[in-house]
Amino acid sequence: MSFLSFPFAIFAGLGLLAFYFGPKGWRVGTLLALSYGFYLTWSVFYGAMLLLVTLGVYAAGRGIEAAGGEGRKRGLMILSVSLLVLLLLGFKSAGWIAREFFARADGFNPAGAILLPLGLSYYIFKMVGYLLDVYWEAMPAQRSFAAVALYGAFFPQIVSGPIERAENFFTQLQRLDAPDSEAFLIGLRRILFGLFKKIAIADTLAVVVQNAHAHPASFSPLELVVAAYCFAIELYMDFSGITDIAIGLGLLFGIRGPENFDLPYFTPNIQLFWRRLHMSLTSWLRDYLFTPLRMSLRRWGTAGLCLAIFINTTAIGLWHGLTWTFLIFGAMHGVFVIVSVLTMKQRNAFFQGRPPLAQMRGFVAPVIVFHLVVFSLIFFRADSFSSAAQYVAGLVPGRSGVSAWRFDTEMLGLPGRDLAWCAFGYLLCEAVTWAGKKPFWQRVFFRAPALLRRAVYTALIISVLLLFKGGLAFIYAQF
Amino acid sequence: MTKSEINEKLTAVFRDIFDNPKLEITSQTTANDVEGWDSIMHVNLIVAVETAFDVRFTTKDVKGLDTVGDLMDLIAKRVK
Numbered sequence: 001m002s003f004l005s006f007p008f009a010i011f012a013g014l015g016l017l018a019f020y021f022g023p024k025g026w027r028v029g030t031l032l033a034l035s036y037g038f039y040l041t042w043s044v045f046y047g048a049m050l051l052l053v054t055l056g057v058y059a060a061g062r063g064i065e066a067a068g069g070e071g072r073k074r075g076l077m078i079l080s081v082s083l084l085v086l087l088l089l090g091f092k093s094a095g096w097i098a099r100e101f102f103a104r105a106d107g108f109n110p111a112g113a114i115l116l117p118l119g120l121s122y123y124i125f126k127m128v129g130y131l132l133d134v135y136w137e138a139m140p141a142q143r144s145f146a147a148v149a150l151y152g153a154f155f156p157q158i159v160s161g162p163i164e165r166a167e168n169f170f171t172q173l174q175r176l177d178a179p180d181s182e183a184f185l186i187g188l189r190r191i192l193f194g195l196f197k198k199i200a201i202a203d204t205l206a207v208v209v210q211n212a213h214a215h216p217a218s219f220s221p222l223e224l225v226v227a228a229y230c231f232a233i234e235l236y237m238d239f240s241g242i243t244d245i246a247i248g249l250g251l252l253f254g255i256r257g258p259e260n261f262d263l264p265y266f267t268p269n270i271q272l273f274w275r276r277l278h279m280s281l282t283s284w285l286r287d288y289l290f291t292p293l294r295m296s297l298r299r300w301g302t303a304g305l306c307l308a309i310f311i312n313t314t315a316i317g318l319w320h321g322l323t324w325t326f327l328i329f330g331a332m333h334g335v336f337v338i339v340s341v342l343t344m345k346q347r348n349a350f351f352q353g354r355p356p357l358a359q360m361r362g363f364v365a366p367v368i369v370f371h372l373v374v375f376s377l378i379f380f381r382a383d384s385f386s387s388a389a390q391y392v393a394g395l396v397p398g399r400s401g402v403s404a405w406r407f408d409t410e411m412l413g414l415p416g417r418d419l420a421w422c423a424f425g426y427l428l429c430e431a432v433t434w435a436g437k438k439p440f441w442q443r444v445f446f447r448a449p450a451l452l453r454r455a456v457y458t459a460l461i462i463s464v465l466l467l468f469k470g471g472l473a474f475i476y477a478q479f
Numbered sequence: 480m481t482k483s484e485i486n487e488k489l490t491a492v493f494r495d496i497f498d499n500p501k502l503e504i505t506s507q508t509t510a511n512d513v514e515g516w517d518s519i520m521h522v523n524l525i526v527a528v529e530t531a532f533d534v535r536f537t538t539k540d541v542k543g544l545d546t547v548g549d550l551m552d553l554i555a556k557r558v559k
Binding site: 136137275287291294296341348 | 517519521536538539541542
């Protein structure tokens with residue numbers, strides 16, 4: 001059952017009725033029933049696996065807390081976390097093994113038959129974080145099994161995150177209340193915003209990206225560059241769209257999930273880019289992978305720092321799937337971040353004595369960072385290393401045999417006017433996100449005549465309804 | 480080691496690590512108050528503190544630090 005489907009709308013509506021009008025003491029139980037109900041419509045077998053994982057994590061959490069002595073605590077933590085990581089790696093590598101070793105030239109590819117459990121990466125990361133927090137004594141082990149089960153399965157967050165921290169979730173469960181009308185409206189607005197991003201922008205651009213990546217050799221360098229921009233925007237609008245829907249849905253049920261994005265394509269350096277993109281994953285990796293790794297490698301000096309960064313960005317890449325293209329994507333960002341970190345002091349010193357250049361840096365740096373990201377995303381999107389290589393080769397003028405400046409929108413599959421609208425829509429979404437954090441602009445919007453605000457909402461709803469193509473799958477639901 | 484001695488020595492470490500000779504810290508200072516204090520600089524800072532005070536921290540210690548005050552308490556606990 002996709003978030004973008006009629007059955008889901010009915011499911012969520014009935015769920016809200018049960019949540020709002022059921023007895024107060026049943027709210028956690030209601031959410032748990034809804035979450036498992038949602039999961040089981042997708043797969044009963046994997047639903048049972050989720051329950052089994054939850055049982056193990058619940059017992060491990062209690063066990064780590066109760067174990068006497070550091071050695072036993074540590075042993076239990078390592079055992080339970082390793083099992084979770086092995087489960088994740090097992091499923092992720094099954095597709096890779098099938099593709100690398102069992103795919104045949106006649107097109108037979110058993111990887112297609114392997115179904116990844118819905119939300120596996122998200123719930124495993126949540127559970128690993130929970131166990132490490134208990135081990136580090138950052139929080140007590142959860143006493144309520146229902147709370148741990150709901151944490152893992154909470155349906156708004158299971159498809160594509162965000163990866164909420166255990167402590168934050170459990171604290172909210174303790175005083176779980178039906179939101180008032182204002183909070184409810186915030187939730188609905190957020191869902192509408194997410195639907196607009198996904199349906200009006202991401203799905204519209206998807207066709208351009210698909211065409212360019214299917215036959216990169218037949219496109220001109222300019223067309224490939226535009227398609228690469230389109231993918232950067234498609235991916236971001238798709239993912240931040242489903243995150244908005246997830247956060248909005250959570251708010252309707254009284255749970256505020258963590259934010260996942262903060263204007264990532266407007267950052268002056270690549271480190272900051274990673275702190276503003278998929279924030280719930282990158283902050284998770286910072287706390288549970290990078291910091292422990294960096295701590296244990298700290299005697300190695302700069303080499304230890306570089307290694308910790310490289311492992312971290314490679315883990316981000318491979319988290320999306322065990323493929324060569326994701327590995328290259330992660331490794332590429334490892335190099336970007338290492339170079340940026342190691343030269344930061346010198347660059348700052350250089351610009352400090354040159355005010356006019358420093359001013360220019362403010363504009364130029366985000367453009368450079370954006371282009372590094374766009375380039376790396378060619379590998380992220382490509383089906384294989386060879387098609388990524390073909391795409392990159394096509395960017396070189398003169399190689400594709402067509403004029404470098406040809407710009408045939410018919411080939412790209414989208415009229416120029418629609419491309420411009422998508423770019424404008426994306427910038428508008430970012431402007432709204434930016435203004436939403438500024439009290440001044442919030443006041444301006446909410447003090448505007450109600451008619452104007454309703455006109456904005458109506459325009460969003462109409463564009464969503466008109467452009468809805470039956471719901472392409474969310475990109476990040478496959479990870 | 481007294482609190483003010485820790486404060487003085489720690490300020491010198493902060494100024495060196497964040498390359499800011501005018502940087503002032505208080506026990507309420509957090510990573511958000513100091514420009515450039517990100518996850519990468521955080522461990523650099525911890526390593527510099529370990530060297531300056533001749534102490535060793537664990538990952539668990541480092542995880543529990545929210546403010547400079549927490550760091551000062553941790554140093555006071557470890558310094559002999």
